Amino acid sequence: MSGSDFLQLKPGDARPAGLTAWLTEGLRAAIAAGRLTPGDRLPATRLLAAELGVSRGVVVQAYQRLADEGLAGARTGSGTVVTGRGPERSPRPAADRRRTLHQLRLPLSTPDGIEIDLSPGVPDLSAFPRAAWLRAERAVLGRVTAADLRYGDPGGTPRLRSVLVGWLARTRGVRCEADDVIVTAGVAQGLALLAHVLRARGTDAVAVEDPGSRGALDQMAFWGLRPVEVPVDGEGLRVGELAATGVTAAVLTPAHQFPTGVVLSPRRRRALLAWAADGNLIVEDDYDAEHRYDRAPVAAVQGSAPDRVAYLGSVSKSLAPGMRTGWLIAPRGMQAELLAAKHASDLGNPALPQLVLAELLGSGDYERHLRGVRTRQRSRRDALLAGLRAHLPEARVAGVAAGLHLLVTLPGPVEDTVLAERVAAAGVLVQPLSWHRRRPGPPGLVIGYAAHPPDRLTEAAARIGRALNPPGRSRSR
Template identity: 40%
Template sequence: MGQIRTNSGPAEDLLIALDRDAGVPLHRQIEASIRGSIQAGRLRAGMSLPPTRTLAAGLGVSRGVVVDAYQQLVAEGYLASRSGGYTQVAASMAPASAGPTTSRQPAARRVDFGYGRTDVSQFPRSAWLRSVRTVLTTTPNDRFAYLDGRGVPELHRALCDYLNRVRGTSSVPDNMVICNGYGQGISLLIQVLVRHGAKRIALEDPSSNDDARVLAAAAGLEVVGIPVGPDGVQVDALDRAGADAVVLTPSHQWPTGAVLSAAARAEVIRWAKRRGAIVIEDDYDAEYRYDRSPVGAMQGLAPDHVVYCGTASKTLAPGLRLGWLIVPPHLVADVAAAKLLADRGSPVIDQLTFADFLARGEFDRHLRRMRPVYRRRRDALLDALRTHLPDLEPAGIAAGQHVVAWLPPHLDEAAVVAAAAQHGLGIHGVAPYRIAGTGPGGLIFGYAILSETTITEGVTLLAAAIREVQGPPR
C-alpha cells in the first residue's frame, strides 16, 4: 500500500488523511474528509478553515487540489466563502441526526422564575476594565507569584473597609480568606469543623439544598433542620439540637425572606458562646434592600464565634467566582491551609481587580444603579400577584432578588408547579428545600433577570395553571 499522508502544522485540526494509491482523486478525498467532519459536528458552523495555500502545503499537494475541494463543498452548501478570502463552515450546516426519532422535544419555557440569578447583562464592564488596566500596569511583580492561602493583602484591606462600613462587620485584614464563591467557602469551613471534632451541623428549614446540606452530609456530619418562622430561625429549637455549628441567612432568610430579629440574634450568639459553637453567616444578598433599613451583619456582634461569608455572585456576576470569609482568629490558619490545599489560591489578577474596583467606589456606584432596577422588577411582580393571584401571600419582599408566595391550603404545591410547566412557566416550590419535609406550600419567584413585561406574563401563565388545578368553579 502506498504512503498515507496526514496534514501537519496549521492544517492538522482537519484530520485529513490522503491515500495516493487509493485510486480516488486527492481533491475528492479532501472533500469527503471535510464533509464528514462537518456532518459529525467536529467542524461547527462559523469555524474558519485554513487558507488553500496553507492546507496544500500541509498536505503536500498543489494549491489547485485544495481549491477544487473547497469549491465543491461551497457548491454543496457545506462551506461559505467570506470577503478577504476566508472560508468557513456554512452557518446553515448542522451535524447529521443519529437517526429518526419520534419523541417530541420539550417546548422552551416562555418565562422562567428561576431563583439565585443575577442580571449579568448589567455587569459594569467599562469600570471593571479600568481596574484591570490599573492592575496590569501598576502591580509589583511579586504579586503574581504564589501567595499564601488567604489571598492578596490589597483585597483584604479593601473588603474590610467596605464590610465594616456597609455591613457593620468587625473585621481586620488578618482574619480574611478569599475563596472561589460561597460554594468553596462553605466547603472549606465544613472541612475545618470536622477536623476540629464537629459531629452535627444545624441548617435552617427550609434552606438551600445544593451547598451546605450536601457538603456536610458528604463530610460525615449529621444534618439537623431548625424551623424558620416569621422572625427567622427558631432559637429554642436550635438550643435543643445539640449542634456544633449552624448555617444562617439572618439578613434575608433563604427562601422565606424572614429577617432574624435582634432578640433572636442575641440568643443565637449566647447559644454559640455557651456551646463553644460556630455560627456561619451567609450574607448572600444583603446589599439589595428596598423597603427597610439595612440590617447589620451578625459577625459584628461576636467576631470570635461567627464566620461571615460574602460573595460577588449576587452583586456582580457568579462567573467571577469571588467570595470571602471573615474567620474567627483561632480558625484562620486552618481555613487558609484548607484553601491552599484545595487549589493553591484564587486568581491573583481577579482579586487585585476587585480590590481596585472597591477602592475606587465603583462597587458602591454599581449597587446604587442596580437597586432601583431590581426594585422595579419586584414591584411589577407584586402588582401582578395582587391583580391575578390575590389568594397568594407574598413574603420576604423587602430585600433580595426573589419573593416567596405562600399558597392557600386548598392548593397542592407539586400540582401547581407541574401545571405551570405545562403552560411554559418555570417555577420552584418550597417543598424540595425542606429538611423535615413538612410545612405550607409556597412558590419561589426569582425576578432579577426578567423584565417587568415578562414578569407580568409569567404571573398570568401561573394564574391559568392554578385555575386548571382548582378545576371549574362551583
C-alpha cells in the same frame, strides 16, 4: 513530530534485554491515549535513539513491530507515520451529564418548553459592569508588578483583603482586620473549608435552616457533616430548637432568610448569640446583603460576636456567580487550619481578578453599580408583585423588602410540586418550596425576578395566574 516527550518513558525503567518490547509498548500506549493520531510523523530513528539513550536498532525494530500490527507505516518523503488507531473510549451519552446536573439541580440551559425562567438566586447578568470592569482591569495592568503574579498568600491578595475590611465594616458592620479575611471561590468553597476543619476537630453534624438553602445543606452533607434541620418561622430560626439538637455549629441566613425572606428577630438574635457564647459556632451566609429596597439592612451577626461567627459573602449576586469570588472571615482560632486547607485545595484564587475587584471597590465604581442594580431590581420586584396581586389575589407574598425572589403561598391543601408543574406547563419556571425543606410544612412557590425586565415579569404573573386559576375553576378565598 520531533522529540520523545510524547512517549512519557524513562529508559531506566526498561530491562536491558527488553528494550525493544519496552519502546514498542510505549508507542502503542501513546497511540491508544491519543497522543499520537493517524497521520502523525514519528521521530527519526537516530533522533529518538539519541534522546532515549538506546541503539538505533532498538527503534528500527520497534517501528517495524508497529508496522506489523498495522499501527504505523513508511511513507516516501515522510519517514514513519502513524496509520492506525488505538482502542477508542466509549462515548458517554450526553443524557448522562444532563441527568447528573438535574440531580444536582444545576441545569446549564433552560428546560424545554420554558420561556420565562424565574428560578431564585439568579442575578441580572446583563447588568454586569463591563465598562467599569475594563477600566479597573486596565488600571491594574498598568501598575501590576511581577511580584503580584507569583504564588502569593493563599488567603488572597493584600489589596483586596484590605479594601474588603473597610467595605464590609461600612455596609455590614463586620469587625475584622485584613489578616482575618480569606478570599474564596465563592461561598461554596468557604463552606467546604469550614466543613473540612469542623470534621478534623471531631464535629459530625451541623444545624441548617428548614426551609433553607438546599445548596448549603447539600454542601455540608457532601463534605461529611450530617445536616440537622431546625425549623424557621416568622421570626427566623427557632433558636430554642437549635439548642435542643446538641449540635455545636449552625449554618443560617439571619439578615434575609432563604427562602422565606424573614429577618431574624431581635429576640431570636440575642438567643442565637447566647447559644454561640456557650462554645458553639455560627456560620453566617450573608448571601444577598446588597439587595435591600424598602428598609435599612440589618447588620451582620458577626459584628456582635466575631470570635463565634464565621462570616461568608460573595459577589455572586452583585456581579455574577461565574466570577467565583467570595470571602470567609472566621474566628481567629480557626484561621490557621482554614488557610492550610485553602492552600492545599488551590494555592489561592487568581490574583488579577482580585486586584480588579479591589480597584472597583476602592474607586467607588462597585457602589455605583450596586445603586443602579437596586433601582432596577426594585422596579422588577414591583412589577412581579403587582402582577401577582392582580392575577393571583388569594396568594400571600413574603420576602418583599429585600433579595432577588418572592415566596408565594396559597390557601387550601395543595402540593406545591403540582403547582410548579402547572406553571411550567404555561412556560414559566418556578421552584416549589418543598424543594428547600426536609420536614413537612406549608406549600409555596419560590419565584425569582432579578433576571427579567418588568414587562416580562408582568407576563409571567399573568401566566402563573391562569395556570393556577384556569377558566371554570373557582378561586379559593
